[in-house]
Amino acid sequence: MHRIRTGIAALAMLAGSISAAIAGVELKFAHAAPDTDLQQNLAVFFADEVAKRTGGEVTVKIFPQGQLGNDQQMISGARSGVVDIVMSGLNNFTGMMPRLGGLELPFMFQSREHAYKVLDGEIGRQGLAEFEQFGMKGLAYPENGYRNVTNNTHPIKTPADVAGLRMRTNNSVALNELFAMLKANPQQLPVAELYTALETGVVDAQEHPVNITYSFKFYEVQKYLSLTEHAYSALALAMNLDKFNALTSEQQKVVMEVAAEATAMQRKLSIEKQESILGELAAAGLEINRDVDKAAFQEAAKPTWDSYVAANGDELVKAVQAVK
Incomplete structure (x- = not known):
């Protein structure tokens, strides 16, 4: 009797998969960036290739610029099934998975290449596996980029220049x-x-990768951009x-x-376009400052590592630093 019930269940699952393939699946893909941002380039590539490689069985509808809510709302939607796919800063997931906050520490990565090797390797795969306990399938770590400071007061050359900024x-x-x-006076918005x-002057400074400063047009309301590169953000x-x-096993393979x-x-686009984006920002009137004492900023950031290790242990930090 048990074998019969198992066989019936298997047939039901197979029938459901066949039915889904015939009927077609539409996935809602949400992100917060404008459609001029590189995140939209990724979403369009993803949608086109998934549709092509599944023969139209799986299609993707893109909702950019927070059309389905802010980052936390989109992530909640992805957990509940209101949203099918979400792309958001890794920091927005670390409230659930605080251990992954180690990947956001200032000066954690020596270079982009170091970051890619970590994120695409065993450390990154282990991180993606953690998503499943929160009802999500981790797919990949696209790039947000190196974070830099913009403000309306003065160029940022040393850590002391940050004091007093909202x-x-x-x-x-x-x-x-x-x-x-x-x-500084940090404020989460x-x-x-x-x-x-x-x-409106609620804040007078912000820190984002240059592509975000450009696509969100923050250059219209800021005067100075200093290339502090104080943290790499995935x-x-x-x-x-x-x-x-x-999805069928073949469709899952295509998605991955x-x-x-x-x-x-x-x-690749992020790297190729960075200098041209900086040129566009300068042409729009933003003063670009490359004269930054990064060694001083790195020294100033050391206590943030200590705080992370005290709360989460040093396993992740040591593993990242061991990747050459």
């Missing part, structure tokens, strides 16, 4: 601690509210776990392969 920060524990130690906050691409499991290829494509 600095918009994301929800990274380490970055908030860093700017508080540098005697959703990125969708940041332009208005800068325009994005996380994740899918609702039930929706992923409902395309996510990896889309991430590689977007990272």
Whole structure:
């Protein structure tokens, strides 16, 4: 009798998979960036390739610029199934998975290449596996990029220049601690509210990769961009776990392969376009400062590592630093 019930269950699952393939699956893909951002380039590549490689069985509809909510709302939607795929800063997931906050520590990575090797290797795969306990399938780590400071007061050359700035920060524990130690006034705001906050003087500084400063047009309400490169920020691409499991094994393979290829494509674009974006920002009137004492900033950031290790242990930090 047990074998019969098992066989019936297997047939039901097979029938469901065949039915889903025939009927077609549409996935809702949400992210917070404008459609001029590299995140949209990734989303479009992902949508096109998934549709092509599944013969149209799986299609992807893209919702950019927070159309389905702010980052936390989109992530909650991906957990519940209201959103199928979400792309958001890795920092927005570390409230659930604080250990992964180690990947957000200031000066954690020696270079982009170091970051890619860590994120695409065993450390990154272990991180993606953690998403499953929260109802999501971790797919990949696209690039947000190196974070830099913009403000309306003066160029940032040394850590002392940060003091007194009303600095918009994301929800990274380490970055908030860093700017508080540098005697700024860090304030957490959703990125969708940041332009208005800068325009009205609620905050007078922010820190983002240059592509975000460009695509969100923060250059219109800021005067100085200093290339502090104080932290490398990854994005996380994740899918609702039930929706992923409902795909056929072949469709799952396509989703995983395309996510990896889309991430590689977007990272390449990020590197290739950085100098041209800086040129556009300068042409728009933003003063670009490359004269930054990064060694002094790195020294100033050391206590953030100590705080992370005290709360989460040193396993992840040591593993990242061991990757050459």
